[in-house]
Amino acid sequence: MKGFCRFQVAGCKLVVGCVLLVGVRAWAGTYYVTVAGLGGEPDYEQRFTANAMDLDKIFNSSMGSHVFTLTGKQATKVRMTEVMAQVAREARPEDDFVLTLIGHGSFDGTEYKFNLVGPDVTAVELAALCDLVAAKRQLIVNTTSASGGMVAALQRPGRAVVVATKSGTEKNATVFARYWVEALQDPTADTDKSESISAMEAFAYAERKTADYYASQKRLATEHAEFEDTGKGDAVRPTAGAMGREGASMATFTVVRIGAAQAAMNDPAKRDLAAKKEDLEQKVDALKYQKAAMEPGEYKKELTAALVDLAKVQEELDK
Numbered sequence: 001m002k003g004f005c006r007f008q009v010a011g012c013k014l015v016v017g018c019v020l021l022v023g024v025r026a027w028a029g030t031y032y033v034t035v036a037g038l039g040g041e042p043d044y045e046q047r048f049t050a051n052a053m054d055l056d057k058i059f060n061s062s063m064g065s066h067v068f069t070l071t072g073k074q075a076t077k078v079r080m081t082e083v084m085a086q087v088a089r090e091a092r093p094e095d096d097f098v099l100t101l102i103g104h105g106s107f108d109g110t111e112y113k114f115n116l117v118g119p120d121v122t123a124v125e126l127a128a129l130c131d132l133v134a135a136k137r138q139l140i141v142n143t144t145s146a147s148g149g150m151v152a153a154l155q156r157p158g159r160a161v162v163v164a165t166k167s168g169t170e171k172n173a174t175v176f177a178r179y180w181v182e183a184l185q186d187p188t189a190d191t192d193k194s195e196s197i198s199a200m201e202a203f204a205y206a207e208r209k210t211a212d213y214y215a216s217q218k219r220l221a222t223e224h225a226e227f228e229d230t231g232k233g234d235a236v237r238p239t240a241g242a243m244g245r246e247g248a249s250m251a252t253f254t255v256v257r258i259g260a261a262q263a264a265m266n267d268p269a270k271r272d273l274a275a276k277k278e279d280l281e282q283k284v285d286a287l288k289y290q291k292a293a294m295e296p297g298e299y300k301k302e303l304t305a306a307l308v309d310l311a312k313v314q315e316e317l318d319k
Contacts, residue, residue, distance in 0.1 A: 029066055030096040031087050031135065032059040035080055036071040037103025037144070038115045044173065045072075048102045051143075054181045055100060062257055066090070075103075077119045081129065088132035097135035098255065099126075102177045105144035107168025112149035114142070123150035130154065139199050139253055143177035146170065148226060148235065157231035160249050162203055164210075165223045166235070172222040179209035184256050196257045200250035203227055207237070 036052035039045030049071045056069040068083045070076075091097060104115040113120040130138060138159040142150060149168020154161045164176035183189040183205035189197050191204075207225045214221040226235035229249035236246050294302075 029091075030059075030062075030098065031066045031068075031091050031133070032098045032100070033068045033080075033083055033087060034059075034070070034100045035075055035102065035114075035116075037075055037101065038117050040104065040115075044104070048177075051102050051177045051181050052100075055184070058181075058184050058256055059098075073117060076117045077121050080116065080121065084129040084132065088129075088134070091133050091135045093134050093136050095135045096253070097130070097133050097138045098141070099130060099139070100141045100180075101144055101147075103144050104173065105142070105146040105149075107146040107149035107171070109168070112146060112153070112168055114144060123153035126150065127153045127156075130159070131156070137249075137253060139255065141180060141199075143174060143180060145172055145174055145223075147174075151226075151228050151235045155228050155231055158249075159231065160199055160227060160229035160253060161235070162199065162225065162227045162250075163235060164225050166226050166237075170223050174210075174223045175213055176206055176210050176223060176225050179206035179213075182206070182209065187258060190258060196254045198251055199227075199229075199253040199255055200247055202255055203250060 032055070034052050034055045036048040039048050052069055052071050056067060059065050059067045066087075068087070070079055070083065087097065101114055106113045106115060106120070112123040114122075114126065126140075130140065136158050138156075139162070140154055140159065141162045143164045146165060146168045147163035148165040148170060151161055151163060162180075164174040180202060183202040184197055186205065189201050189205040191201055203225065210223065210225060211221065224237070226237050227247075227250060228235040230246060233246075
């Protein structure tokens with residue numbers, strides 16, 4: 001199946017550190033690049049292509065998206081480099097960027113490679129391609145085997161990195177991609193009921209479903225998903241009840257919108273209000289992660305103000 005791309009008008013948010021700026025914003029967009037790499041066997045080829053095409057459909061359902069999907073014979077290093085170069089030419093600092101890698105990966109103890117038709121692409125080369133994209137907020141989702149071996153090369157402030165394995169030594173084929181795609185379609189993944197699914201919500205859903213899969217198969221898990229979103233340090237797995245620097249960027253990065261939020265973003269008459277609502281919801285999430293570092297009175301004051309503003313915006317949207 002040939003890879004292809006689509007373009008639509010834009011819509012997104014601007015984040016500075018962990019604090020979201022709510023107010024008048026330039027209308028921005030989200031650039032999605034999805035690559036289904038070399039399958040090697042018919043079953044894997046079909047699975048990887050199906051996952052990629054599901055993401056293509058999901059991402060194209062929202063206004064504000066620029067979607068590039070490479071599968072089959074189009075999933076080459078040359079074609080991927082061309083697509084990334086096009087995104088680098090078009091994306092602005094206020095845009096968001098999401099790169100999803102599906103397939104097989106390898107790690108020789110030093111270097112991670114994403115397996116493609118023809119020459120593979122290394123983690124260092126992937127980082128160089130992503131560094132050319134001006135978008136300040138980036139999400140890299142690598143669902144391949146051995147993907148944990150690429151974290152150090154890709155990490156950078158403003159960039160969240162999700163990997164299906166905790167290290168480059170977990171080399172078996174993964175199932176994480178299946179559940180990441182499922183998370184972006186299942187309303188139950190939206191745990192805060194904001195009608196948008198954040199990177200953290202999708203990660204938590206996919207990680208849980210992956211663990212459940214191995215338990216149901218009575219098999220020892222050969223993959224353990226992790227993320228790194230501070231730009232430095234080791235990748236981590238979320239700890240129940242823990243709210244710290246890790247996860248703050250993931251929690252405020254909207255991957256997809258669903259339900260009324262998606263409809264509002266697609267309605268020119270409601271788009272600005274919908275964007276403001278999303279910013280306020282993300283500000284509330286960011287404050288929760290900052291709570292431990294704030295004075296209790298200041299935290300309560302800022303949280304109350306954000307919640308009041310959020311209620312007013314919701315009232316306007318409901319009219």
